[in-house]
Amino acid sequence: xxxxxxxxxxxxxxxxxxxxxxxxxxxxxxxxxxxxxxxxxxxxxxxxxxxxxxxxxxxxxxxxxxxxxxxxxxxxxxxxxxxxxxxxxxxxxxxxxxxxxxxxxxxxxxxxxxxxxxxxxxxxxxxxxxxxxxxxxxxxxxxxxxxxxxxxxxxxxxxxxxxxxxxxxxxxxxxxxxxxxxxxxxxxxxxxxxxxxxxxxxxxxxxxxxxxxxxxxxxxx
Amino acid sequence: xxxxxxxxxxxxxxxxxxxxxxxxxxxxxxxxxxxxxxxxxxxxxxxxxxxxxxxxxxxxxxxxxxxxxxxxxxxxxxxxxxxxxxxxxxxxxxxxxxxxxxxxxxxxxxxxxxxxxxxxxxxxxxxxxxxxxxxxxxxxxxxxxxxxxxxxxxxxxxxxxxxxxxxxxxxxxxxxxxxxxxxxxxxxxxxxxxxxxxxxxxxxxxxxxxxxxxxxxxxxxxxxxxxxxxxxxxxxxxxxxxxxxxxxxxxxxxxxxxxxxxxxxxxxxxxxxxxxxxxxxxxxxxxxxxxxxxxxxxxxxxxxxxxxxxxxxxxxxxxxxxxxxxxxxxxxxxxxxxxxxxxxxxxxxxxxxxxxxxxxxxxxxxxxxxxxxxxxxxxxxxxxxxxxxxxxxxxxxxxxxxxxxxxxxxxxxxxxxxxxxxxxxxxxxxxxxxxxxxxxx
Numbered sequence: 001x002x003x004x005x006x007x008x009x010x011x012x013x014x015x016x017x018x019x020x021x022x023x024x025x026x027x028x029x030x031x032x033x034x035x036x037x038x039x040x041x042x043x044x045x046x047x048x049x050x051x052x053x054x055x056x057x058x059x060x061x062x063x064x065x066x067x068x069x070x071x072x073x074x075x076x077x078x079x080x081x082x083x084x085x086x087x088x089x090x091x092x093x094x095x096x097x098x099x100x101x102x103x104x105x106x107x108x109x110x111x112x113x114x115x116x117x118x119x120x121x122x123x124x125x126x127x128x129x130x131x132x133x134x135x136x137x138x139x140x141x142x143x144x145x146x147x148x149x150x151x152x153x154x155x156x157x158x159x160x161x162x163x164x165x166x167x168x169x170x171x172x173x174x175x176x177x178x179x180x181x182x183x184x185x186x187x188x189x190x191x192x193x194x195x196x197x198x199x200x201x202x203x204x205x206x207x208x209x210x211x212x213x214x215x216x217x218x219x220x221x
Numbered sequence: 222x223x224x225x226x227x228x229x230x231x232x233x234x235x236x237x238x239x240x241x242x243x244x245x246x247x248x249x250x251x252x253x254x255x256x257x258x259x260x261x262x263x264x265x266x267x268x269x270x271x272x273x274x275x276x277x278x279x280x281x282x283x284x285x286x287x288x289x290x291x292x293x294x295x296x297x298x299x300x301x302x303x304x305x306x307x308x309x310x311x312x313x314x315x316x317x318x319x320x321x322x323x324x325x326x327x328x329x330x331x332x333x334x335x336x337x338x339x340x341x342x343x344x345x346x347x348x349x350x351x352x353x354x355x356x357x358x359x360x361x362x363x364x365x366x367x368x369x370x371x372x373x374x375x376x377x378x379x380x381x382x383x384x385x386x387x388x389x390x391x392x393x394x395x396x397x398x399x400x401x402x403x404x405x406x407x408x409x410x411x412x413x414x415x416x417x418x419x420x421x422x423x424x425x426x427x428x429x430x431x432x433x434x435x436x437x438x439x440x441x442x443x444x445x446x447x448x449x450x451x452x453x454x455x456x457x458x459x460x461x462x463x464x465x466x467x468x469x470x471x472x473x474x475x476x477x478x479x480x481x482x483x484x485x486x487x488x489x490x491x492x493x494x495x496x497x498x499x500x501x502x503x504x505x506x507x508x509x510x511x512x513x514x515x516x517x518x519x520x521x522x523x524x525x526x527x528x529x530x531x532x533x534x535x536x537x538x539x540x541x542x543x544x545x546x547x548x549x550x551x552x553x554x555x556x557x558x559x560x561x562x563x564x565x566x567x568x569x570x571x572x573x574x575x576x577x578x579x580x581x582x583x584x585x586x587x588x589x590x591x592x593x594x595x596x597x598x599x600x601x602x603x604x605x606x607x608x609x610x611x612x613x614x615x616x617x618x619x620x621x622x623x624x625x626x627x628x629x630x631x632x633x634x635x636x637x638x639x640x641x642x643x644x645x646x647x648x649x650x651x652x653x654x655x656x657x658x659x660x661x662x
Contacts, residue, residue, distance in 0.1 A: 049654050052570070054570055054653045054654050054657070055652075055653070055654045074574070074575060075574050075575075075576075078569065078572050078573065078574045079572060079574075081570065081571070081572050082571060082572025083572075087570050087571070089567075089657070093563055093566070093567045093657065095564050095567065095568075096236070097229055097232040097233050097236060098229065098232070102225075102228075106567075106568065106571050107571040107572055109222065109225060110568075110571060110572035110573050110574075110577065111572065112222075115224075154571070
């Protein structure tokens with residue numbers, strides 16, 4: 001489902017050159033739930049961003065859902081991201097001016113789905129994360145765990161093949177963290193969604209199929 | 222999609238109330254100033270009754286006679302050559318001063334020299350300086366009277382409520398007929414029609430009303446008189462001379478103003494100064510409507526310079542009032558949109574294209590500007606009401622008409638797009654990863 005070959009990512013400024021990713025080769029199969037661990041600043045998030053087509057590698061090949069998107073223009077990449085990928089962020093990144101349901105509808109809005117269908121799908125997604133009764137609320141009226149569940153609903157509403165989660169439980173206490181983790185595991189099992197999750201938490205990582213360890217930009221396990 | 226844009230724009234605006242207030246105040250106040258300026262220019266300079274020929278008119282308002290004093294200065298240099306004194310004498314002529322007299326024209330010079338210009342279709346001679354007090358029902362009415370000729374009605378196209386202008390035969394027979402304007406009519410008769418045949422006594426003479434015109438909505442003095450009578454009905458002012466008097470002349474040019482100006486210059490240069498025993502130089506400067514207006518406003522001797530200055534002042538003011546708020550608005554918008562960079566990152570991550578981000582932000586700005594525009598229109602109505610009510614602009618009444626509305630909305634539209642485009646463009650190009658790094662959301 002996701003194939004990375006010889007991925008290098010180098011950040012250059014006028015005076016300094018930092019290698020964020022060094023010769024990464026990863027192959028993630030469809031339906032796999034993979035976690036990525038490593039110390040802060042080792043390049044985990046950069047790796048996830050490269051997988052999610054949010055960032056381009058300096059060199060190497062990225063193949064997502066059998067597509068090599070390096071040659072896509074920005075519009076085609078945007079459409080591909082919209083169809084294939086869903087994102088969950090550590091700090092939720094819900095849009096404060098939009099209600100819960102409007103936040104969840106966002107990916108469908110850019111897929112030009114009509115309003116009625118958007119609403120139905122969004123309610124369905126919210127139901128699957130147990131927040132059906134919060135549709136009219138705004139993000140600032142929700143707890144951290146609820147926010148992250150809304151973010152998960154937003155990520156899955158378009159039924160993407162791949163879900164990329166960047167420390168989804170990082171800002172949550174253990175109870176809420178477990179709730180969120182359970183939802184992800186359930187998605188993986190019931191819908192066979194491929195999930196890649198960056199985490200600092202060994203316990204969470206143990207629940208996934210496979211663990212990748214990154215150290216100073218290189219894959220060590 | 223559009224519905225979503227509108228809802229989002231509304232929420233964004235209502236979330237930061239103080240910011241929105243400052244922005245809306247800026248937009249609406251600026252628009253009010255622009256709209257007032259547009260309304261003023263339209264009222265004063267558009268072609269409408271009685272100035273439908275505005276662009277073809279040239280005006281003679283004042284004649285200047287000059288006498289330049291020359292003095293001969295004698296300079297004697299003494300030098301001694303071989304102990305014999307030598308005298309070297311130099312004579313230089315210098316201007317030591319100018320005597321000048323400026324006034325309205327005498328009827329004679331106008332009749333004799335300027336009624337038969339080739340490049341002029343029609344011309345009219347009139348004197349609008351007279352002011353009489355009359356009493357009606359124990360009320361004093363100050364009546365400004367314009368002594369004019371029948372051509373006056375062909376050059377200035379008044380809207381008649383009833384009746385007609387006077388004609389050449391009434392003028393030559395010196396008949397006491399009178400055309401009055403609606404304002405005077407209302408004051409004198411208490412109504413603005415059904416007054417034909419009524420009589421008004423002026424300077425011991427009974428005048429018969431033969432026409433009533435709408436009071437023009439421009440500040441030009443000569444067309445704003447209360448009453449118009451043939452200038453033959455009153456005896457000539459004994460103080461009038463060949464050159465000086467209270468008369469003015471307006472020309473309807475046939476082939477453009479420049480041609481007539483040249484012909485006028487030539488005719489002026491041919492006028493013999495023998496008829497004046499003191500002055501030696503004659504100066505007549507024909508003015509266009511705009512030049513005359515600018516000169517009256519700025520009290521400058523040179524009409525062309527006056528017009529240039531008036532334009533600089535008006536456009537400078539308008540430019541300042543438009544440019545500064547737009548720059549300010551762009552600045553405010555950039556910081557506000559920067560604040561939302563994480564939102565842009567999220568939207569792009571979930572599939573928004575650059576164009577969609579650009580459209581969203583421009584749309585927000587257009588909504589904001591339209592709201593500001595509507596408030597601005599409201600403020601304009603209030604301002605116009607106050608200006609008209611307080612008569613700051615004299616008898617001129619500012620108004621809002623359809624064209625004015627269209628102008629205003631075009632201005633509002635340009636405002637909205639300009640002030641939203643630049644920040645929105647910058648933000649639409651933002652890299653997703655960088656945008657997402659901002660945790661402010």
